[in-house]
Amino acid sequence: MKNTIKAILGATILGLAASAASVASADTLSDVKAKGFLQCGVNTGLAGFAAPDDKGEWKGFDVDFCRAVAAAIFGDPTKVKFTPTNAKERFTALQSGEIDLLARNTTWTLNRDTALGFNFVGVNYFDGQGFMINAKKLPGVTSALQLSGASVCVQSGTTTELNLADYFKANNLEYNPVVFEKLEEANAAYDSGRCDAYTTDQSGLYAIRLTLASPDDHIVLPEIISKEPLAPAVRQGDDKWFDVVKWTFNALVLSEELGITQANVDEMKNSKNPDIQRVLGTEAGTKLGTDLGLENDWVVNIIKGVGNYGEIFDRNIGAGSPLKIARGLNALWTKGGLQYAMPIR
């Protein structure tokens, strides 16, 4: 009897292990093509990155990346279904195959790349933890190093809290953390003056500034105390799918470098510039798209669907949005930033 139970248990565990392996080695591109849509994991709600608009449609920087991948595969940016995932669920959702792609402001770390079994396709947003202070309340403070003895509002349960502790310890400064469970609570406490400073990712600080009573009084300090390279991720072990997503990202940045926009992409197809011809698949006898498992005009579809990297940035989080985040590190390498696309040739 005992042996029977053991045998059943053993078989179950083996079965589970085998099924986990089969998820990892599946041909995601064929699966996605077969089911006719891309299943994309996004944030449950992060200003500028993934949020529903008035009609309930998903909008945002990460959302547009999902749409770009859908456009590359299907020529149609609407063939994507979004799965809102929270910080804890996101990895299981990708591992279990519930989603094909995770575009959810996820920091690229070694642990996630190895132990969790993901592949990160490239940094689509260079973020970093920063500080915001009320310049009227603390006149003369221009650097986080002057924040000795300050009380700092922070959300609990994130790496933000740990980075904060590390930074103040490393610089031998005293501080009082005021920890909140919910974002709105932290915002309200900071706005009412309970803390001298607020810390979270810089992209988040800009979003929070929108909800403050007098936003112009608040400044974001220049120090970045942690590197948060946000990158879309796919499951490890499916190189073909990894390539599709990785090159979609490169195509977005490269199009900005080459000046291909949503408005002029049709005109650009007649361009004599060999670089542009290669990217848009108008070069004679090109196989660049089909080698990826896509159509040769895949980049045309991406740009027609969502625009280039710069346009996506501007529309969702940059100058064309209420957030008005400066390009900063996310400017092209030719303009003093870090966004650098691998050549498509």
Place this chain on the structure above:
Amino acid sequence: MSHTEFYARDEMAGDERPPAAEQGIVAWLRKNLFASIPDTILTVVGLIIIAMVLPSVIGWAFINAQWTGTDRSYCATVAQGGIQPEGWSGACWAFVGAKFQQFMFGQYPIDQRWRVMLTGIMFVALLVPMLIPTAPRKLLNAILLFGVFPVVAFVLLVGGVFGLQYVETARWGGLMVTLVLSVVGIAVSLPLGILLALGRRSKLPVIKLFSVIFIETIRGVPLVTVLFMASVMFPLFLPAGMTFDKFLRALVGVALFASAYMAEVVRGGLQAIPKGQYEGAASLGLSYWQTTGLVVLPQALKLVIPGIVNTFIGLFKDTSLVTIIGMFDLLGIVRQNFSDTNWASPQTPISGLVFAGFIFWLFCFGMSRYSIYMEHRLDTGHKR
């Protein structure tokens, strides 16, 4: 001969009017608000608090509120990048207005929302006569409500048959999710809870053991854990490609959780029934099920109406916890929309939360009033 007249009054004299000090508003005030010195002090303090709070609440919620608008600028002051004057503070009902459909239906396809509306109307049309004791044809009504309606509602909401577009549950949200979760939870937990309570008091060891283990396991674990297991752990145990709908998993989790609590509430009622009732039923020759159905349960359930409704109300509010597994009930979708930069302003979060609170209050208050009505109606044997 003298003539004596008798006067016999053949009707009662009318009541005298009470003294002026004992009637009307003045008397009511004296009796209820100024009966003693401590009462008077409390009344005055209460009035002062109301006078301090009420004007600003009314001012915020109605007078200064922004009722219409298309983006954040309508709910932000000039310094915040909007159109309102400096120092303005009012509710941003424009945000609630713009997002109202989403708060009700989530991301259910816009051209398919009539299906949700129709389901809701059918539910109300069947539930209301069920709740009114004098309405006729209870049996037919019950068959329609508990037998036919769930099937129709499932077909209407999910679709995929009869030419109805398939709507995956990931797109459900808002009040719709709150109501589906709580209605199914309530409908499942009451019968299941009664069975578990009877099982726990059963003399059959296997049934008793099973009931005790089920109840104590589920009650010993927070709902968050149950939902989390259902959403995060469960898929890892399933073979690849085999997925159960996340909403269904949450629904089962919520229903089982509520059943365990309901079982203990009902058990409390069962224990309050005197032994004489069982013996009386037995001496009449009633079987176990007859005793239970005709004698014990009607009395036991009547006793625990407040406890049952308390569990219902708790369940209704607990559905908000599904937010942690990436599903959006009313509160979840309101909070999710705070991240829409198009509407981010200092007044947006508080307006949204007040709205969500008001909707929750409406439903809970309704349930609580109905339970009080039922208690009074059924209060036949214990009037004091």
